[in-house]
Amino acid sequence: MHMDYTGLATIAGAAKSRTLQITGMTPNEELFRNLVAEHQEMVINTCYRFVFNREDAEDLAQEVFIEVFRSLDGFREEAKLSTWIYRIAVTKSLDHLRRMKRIKRFSSLKRIIGVEDPAEQIAAPSADNPAEVLTGSERGRILQDAIGKLPDSQKTAFLLSKQEGYSNQEIADILKTSVSAVESLVHRAKKNLHDKLYAYYAQH
């Protein structure tokens, strides 16, 4: 396989990724494989925090790495390579949530005007992961709805702070802000989320 990985070789030197080593047949391909291997777990779990669904998280992670592959030429070393990749993951996840919100609105509109949505007939995929069973529950849906109502910056700071592997400094780098701003965002997100959930349970 001979693919054109323009820019990877130059970035490899600059990016402080430990495992980026030229090892095999096609150096650039090997570099990209190592890059994926190094970051795939963080990327998938980052997306999973946002979408609460394994399949969607994996699809999004693929999109993230394809974007990384396409945009490596544009990487300017202003941030660490890992920060840049995780920022793409956050952006893709937020885009996905917005898209889902639009679809939801559209389908509820269809329901109002009496048009049946075939997508609603499809059964939800079975969840074999305990976390998915948990998040697939009614409580999980309520939590997801409440998180969905938070502003993007609060949502991102809060969800990343809940994931292992992200320090406040890294979250600040991803959001292009300061550590104190991240702390403030997380604090406000917690309070907002609490208020929203409280309002929900008070009504139901």
Next chain:
Amino acid sequence: MMKQRKEDIEKEVGRTMMLLEKMESLEVHHLFRVRLMQRIKREYGGELNTVKSRISRSLDFRLAFVILLIIINFGSAMISLRQNDSKASAGISEMIDNLSDDYSSTEFAYYDQTASSPAETMENQAP
């Protein structure tokens, strides 16, 4: 009663927020990377093997634009140079003409007149 209700709600909120803490990390599917590489190969790698496509890919738009600018610059420079050449040759011939005409021009007519007229007047005045 009211206090009890509030406590119940707080408990529910606490339990729901705990879900995030309980969320376990996903383990990456062993085929994730394989699928990803296949997709990249399918979308970007399929046609990259041929020399033709490599050349066309290497001809980046920016590079093409720079080349176009250079060509335009070079072309305009050549055109202006040619025009200047013809202008220069025309200028030289004009200058020669002017030089030859200089002493016949009205500005120098004074000297002709001064050279001739006083003498003439003196001659005329001489007995």
